Amino acid sequence: MARSVYFGGTILTMEEPLYAQALVEEDGVIRYVGQLETALELAGPQARKVDMEGRCLMPAFLDPHSHFMACANSLLQVQLGECADQEEICQRLGDFVQREHLQPGEWVRGTGYDQNDLAQGCPPDRWMLDRACPDHPVVIQHASGHVGVFNSRALELLGVDENTPCPQGGVMEKDHEGRLTGYMEENAFLSLLQKVPMPDLKDLMDALVRAQDRYASYGIATVQEGMVMDAMLPLYQAMLAQKLLKLDVVAYADPRDCKKIMEQFGDRVGHYKDHVKIGGDKIFLDGSPQGRTAWMRQPYEGEEDYRGYPVLTDEQVYGRLKSALERNVQILAHCNGDQAAEQYLSVMERLERETGRRLRRPVMIHAQLVGRDQLPRLKALGMIPSFFVAHVYHWGEVHVKNFGLERAEHISPAGTAATLGIPFTFHQDAPVIQPNMLETVWCAVNRRTKTGRLLGEEERISTLEALKAVTVYAAYQYFEEDRKGSLAVGKAADFVILGQDPLTADPMALRDIPVLETIKDGRTIWPG
Known part of the structure; x- marks a missing residue:
């Protein structure tokens, strides 16, 4: 039995109490969190002692939405x-x-x-x-x-x-x-x-290793494959055969194109095997706000009637949701505009009325322009919004141009969601932007655009609440709150070591805190 004791720095548990003096890890599992004297006694004289020298240990980040294979492909x-x-x-x-x-x-x-x-x-x-x-x-x-x-x-x-x-x-x-x-x-x-030929298999395998290192370099130990299709299956099979995976991957399937996936990966639905879990289904309801294809209730700024457009009819959405309900799997819906949000909410409300049953923790991916008036209905359905809050910095000024200041100030309305008691998560939709969790936390806390404009002061949240969105709430989104997201006895030893405690850092300096080490199941995976 290999035991390690972490001490000598800040241990941020994301639990109550929020801080501890020491942590004991054994065989990839947390065995103790608390006082240093007790930790040393429990671990024994042969334990590996890790003095953090003033650095901060906290739970590794979970990526609530990205496209792992696309991240690898983008490197080519x-x-x-x-x-x-x-x-x-x-x-x-x-x-x-x-x-x-x-x-x-x-x-x-x-x-x-x-x-x-x-x-x-x-x-x-x-x-x-x-x-x-x-x-x-x-x-x-x-x-x-x-x-x-x-x-x-x-x-x-x-x-x-x-x-x-x-x-x-x-x-x-x-x-x-x-x-x-x-x-x-x-x-x-x-x-x-989807019909464009994939790169050479060897090149892709090399890129997948590099993509994992990129995620891990940002403190992430669990990633998402946001739309897996049958054509991607040979790549996953090769990756598993070569034992290349060191991160946990939660994959969501296109329900129209997953026959082979379910035939070969059906034993992974809802639980991990060799680091891969099938989380459920993924559907698209609209497009991109910066690309002016998000589906809106009101016209785009400067347009007489153009509001973007839907991807699916209401009946098609109903069919996708009902299929997920009947198979008891989670569903994620790409949903940027408030009219797309309205379609998702109203169809789900209809499904619940007609069946008397509720989908399990459905997720609204991006939720950029979900209306504040729609959030109470979202809460009533048990739906989790996963906000692409880094849009505030990367495309905030574009949103002001496309939607006007009033609507733009409430993109990714995390402040309103927090006030309503809705658990929410944050993501980067990588490879759209880098999976930089601390930059995203900085965006949520400060809500500054590239020009320095404060965009939506009332939607700002505390650093602690922002960290919950990429730890405890993200674990909840994945039904893994008993294994990940906080430092507690019995949970996986998935850690990130930071150069500074983010809760005591200047909020404007959050994105500058260095990620020094990422640990998965008790083993350092970055730096390699």
């Missing part, structure tokens, strides 16, 4: 997030072809552009991408993941032309001559993106 793509104009996007794509010595016909994928940051206010069209990479099929993906552009060769390989029907809940843009520009939104874009 051209990064476009800092491009200032269309020409720089094209230049980076062309440079990538030369640097990687791609052969004619090999796919080029770019990710992370944001039209709000481009001089032209829109991405390059298919013909610009053709000129940048004349011998290659190309796709570039918006930072939100919901829209993007294909070049002519890509459209040809995917069998798409001007006569191709546009899927429900999507847009295939055409110019004044009726030609496809290559730009597509939501279902039109995502359905084609």
Whole structure:
């Protein structure tokens, strides 16, 4: 039996009492939390003694929503997030072809552009991408993941032309001559993106190891696969066969495309096996607020009637929710706009009325513009909002432009939710942004945009409440409150060691606190 005693610093339990002098870990499980003298006596003279030298030990963070495989895949793509104009996007794509010595016909994928940051206010069209990479099929993906552009060769390989029907809940843009520009939104874009060939398996396996290290470097020990489909199954099988996983992965399946997943991973529904658990189902109800595809009750600023649009009809949503209810699995719904929130709430209320049964801890993912008037109904349904609160910093000024100041001040209304006693979580939707939990905590506490504007003072929350959103509440979202999220006897020894106690730090300095070590089941997983 290997025992370790942690002492000599701050031990932040996220329980009552909030602090302890020492902690004893044995075989990946917490055996004692409390006084140092008792811990040393319990651990015995042979125990490993870890003097934290004034640093802070607290529960490892749990990622309530991201796309683990996409994070790995993004490491093999051209990064476009800092491009200032269309020409720089094209230049980076062309440079990538030369640097990687791609052969004619090999796919080029770019990710992370944001039209709000481009001089032209829109991405390059298919013909610009053709000129940048004349011998290659190309796709570039918006930072939100919901829209993007294909070049002519890509459209040809995917069998798409001007006569191709546009899927429900999507847009295939055409110019004044009726030609496809290559730009597509939501279902039109995502359905084609799924058909783009995956990179080489070895390259993907290497990228998956790097992606795990990236999560762990931010203090995260549990991650999410926010939309797993049958096409991803060989990658997971290879990862498990090679024993590459060191983080826990909670996967949510597309209910339309998970037959093979359930055949091969059905024994993982609701519990872990080799670090992988099937958490339930995932559906999309609308798009992205910064991409102007989120579905709103009122028009976008400057528009007469445009409010975004839905992905599914009410009956389709009802069918998805009823299926999850009948199988007794959790459901996550991507929901940004307040009209999408209204659809989710009203359909779930109808389902409860008609069946007399309730879904288990349903989650509203992003909940960017959920109305404060809608939150009491959300609480009544036992629904958990998982806020993408870092939008305040990364796209806050864009939201002011798109929705006006009054609506923008209440994006990710964590303050209102806290007042109502609603448990909520925070996420980064990685790879949309880096899975930087302390930056997200900083965003929730300070609510500052990139210009320094305070956006929604009444929605600010305390540092302690923000930390709960990525520890105890996140564990609750995953039905793992008995194993993770706080430091208590019998729970998993999943820790993060920080350079400073965040509860005593200057709130404006929270994002600067260094993550020094991440520990999973008693073993250090970062640094490696």
